[in-house]
Amino acid sequence: MKNLKISKKIICTFAVVLLLTFVLGVVSLVSTNNIASTSDNYVNISIPALSNLESARRYIRIFQGNILKATCTDNQADLDKLVEDISSDRSAFFDYLDSFLEYDPQFSDEVENIHTVMDDAASIRERIVEASAKFSYEGNLEAYSIYLNEYEPNLTKVTGILENLTTELKEAITTRYNNAQTTKTINIVIIIAVVVAAAILVVALTVVLTKAIVTPIIQIKDSMNLIANGLLKEADGTITYRSKDELGVLAHAARKVIRFFQDVLPSISDVCRNYGNGNFNCTCENYDSYVGETSEIRDSLMYIRDNLSAALSNVDQASDQLLSGTEEVSSGAQALAQGATQQAASIQELSENIASISESIKANSSDAAEASDKANAAGAAVQEVNAMMSELVRAMNEINEFSSETKKIVKTIEDIAFQTNILSLNAAVEAARAGAAGKGFAVVAEEVRNLAGKSAEAAQNTTRIIESTVNSIVSGNKLCAEVAEKMNKVGETAGKVTAINNKIADSSKKAADSIVKVTIGVDQISNVVQNNSATSEQSxxxxxxxSGQANMLKQLVKSFSLYSDSSNAGTHPAVNS
Structure with a gap:
């Protein structure tokens, strides 16, 4: 029964219960039928038979009394009436007696004996009637004597037979009643026995069926709870139920689940532990244990291995490129800082020259004021002024040349800032690919990009200042040319010395203003150059x-054992998505 299907077990159990119910019903039906039969026999046979027998006894007494009355009648009418009553009583007696015999034929001999006695006594009864018909004392005495000596013994015999029949019938009724009670008791005992046996069998079947169903379910439940709590080792061996029914199949499937987890989870744990230790040069053990949709777990682990190995390999290459790029940026920044230092020295020299020009212009203005009083010395002063103006033009040209050189340097700074920005963006991208390992590298790349942006902005500001300076120098050159032209005309037009001196004073004032502007511009250029120098040093x-971070990143990548197809020949193929 253990290997039967659960449905068949339940069907068999209920079939037994139904069979027991059927047996109990049959026993109850038979018992009820027996009791009903006994009751019917008692009600429909025994009671009517006893009733007819009692009626026959009553009529025999009436019959006897009417015969006694006939022995003492004194007229024909009374005698005829008594004879008629005697005949009627005799017929009723025999009717009840025959009805009694119909209900209980076992007393046929006794009834036949009564008929014989009554038939034999018929002639005696006629003699009594004949004697009574004399209607005299002697006739009545004769009739009574015949009755007493001849007829009464027959009636006594009949009465005795009736009494015996009554006794026997009552005893038979009592026996039947006792038999009915015994049958009822036996039936009750049988029903109780069947009920108890059925209850015991049902309880036994229920216990067996419950044990057959509950035991494996409890084992499976306990093992599943252990699995749910991660206690795989404790779950092993908890399911001992083996059968070919549905629960046996379920228990076998549960054991397969436990074995599957015992095979797969340690493999997954080993792979993840190797990944955590930086060893990607590994594969899943028990490769064929990953069946069905669980193969996606294995494929995902291999996919992580392949992609992380590829990503870290790319990070390694990028760190090499970044290391090379940072070395170039460092060299360029150092060169830029050195050039900025030289430019600062040139600008300092230019500032000193401009200060000298400013002093010369002031002196020229003073000389122009004195020229009105010293017209005779105008020629010499004009020559001196021409010489100074030539020097001023030369200084202006040098400033223009320095501005051009400064623009080139600023252009170089802009290019370096642009390249630095590109390198920082590339470094940020590679850091983002590296994930948590490239976090510090991403911060450095962001700082470099910010410095590159500041360098580009400072270079643009320097360019604008230099352009403004160049414009001022062009204006100064024009003014110097006009002054030179006017100073040349001074020697030719001595009469216009005063007017020319006034113009010279005005021109000198304008030149002084321009020089002030140039000085301010040069100071700004000097500040920009100093900022560029500081920025270059920071760069x-x-x-x-x-470069140090790139080296650190490279060393970090080297700490990983990366997977490659060539180093894992013969293992399971990598997974691509």
Whole structure:
């Protein structure tokens, strides 16, 4: 029964219960039928038979009394009436007696004996009637004597037979009643026995069926709870139920689940532990244990291995490129810082020259004021002024040349800032690919990009200042040319010395104003150059730090054992998505 299907077990159990119910019903039906039969026999046979027998006894007494009355009648009418009553009583007696015999034929001999006695006594009864018909004392005495000596013994015999029949019938009724009670008791005992046996069998079947169903379910439930709590080792061996029914199949499937987890989870744990330790040069053990949709877990682990190995390999290559780029940026930044230092020295020299020009212009203005009083010395002063103007033009040209050189340097700074920005963006992208390992590298790349942006902005500001300076120098050159032209005319037009001196004073004032502007512009250029120098030094320092971070990143990548197809020949193929 253990290997039967659960449905068949339940069907068999209920079939047994139904069979027991059927047996109980049959037993109850038979018992009820027996009791009903006994009751019917008692009601429909015994009671009517006893009733007819009692009626026959009553009529025999009436019959006897009428015969006694006939022995003492004194007229024909009374005698005829008594004879008629005697005949009627005799017929009623025999009717009840025959009805009694119909209900209980076992007393046929006794009834036949009564008929014989009554038939034999018929002639005696006629003699009594004949004697009574004399209607005299002697006739009545004769009739009574015949009755007493001849007829009464027959009636006594009949009465005795009736009494015996009554006794026997009552005993038979009592026996039947006792038999009915015994049958009822036996039926009750049988029903109780059947009920108890059925209850015991049902309880036994229920216990067996419950044990057959509950035991494996409890084992499976306990093992599933252990699996749900991650206690795989404790779950092993908890399911001992084995059968070919549905629960046996379920228990077998549960054991397969436990074995599957015992095979797969340690493999997954080993792979993840190797990944956590930086060893990607590994594969899943128990490869064929990953069946069905669980193969996606295995494929996902291999996919992670392949992609992380490829990503870290790319990071390694990018770190090499970044290291090379940072070295170039560092060299460029150092060169830029050195050029900025030289430019600062040139600008300082230019500032000193402009200050000298400013003093010369002031002296020229003073000389122009004195020229009105000293017209005789105008020629010499004009020559001196021409010489100074030539020097001023030369200084202006040098400033223009320095401005051109400064513009080139600023252009170089802009290019370096642009390249640095590109390198920082590339470094940020590679850091983002590296994930958590490239976090510090991303911060350095962002700082480099900010410094590059500041350098580009400072270079643009320097360009605008230099352009403004060049415009001022062009204006100064024009003014110097006009002054030179006017100073040349001074020697030719001595009479216009005063007017020319006034113009010279005005021109000198304008030149002084222009020189002031040039001085301001040069100071601004000097500040920009100093800022560029500081920025270049910061760029160089950042490049050095970035180079160190690149080296650190490279060393970090080297700490990983990366997977490659060539190093894993013969293992399971990598997974692509």
């Amino acid at each position: 160089a320092a950042a490049s050095e730090e970035l």
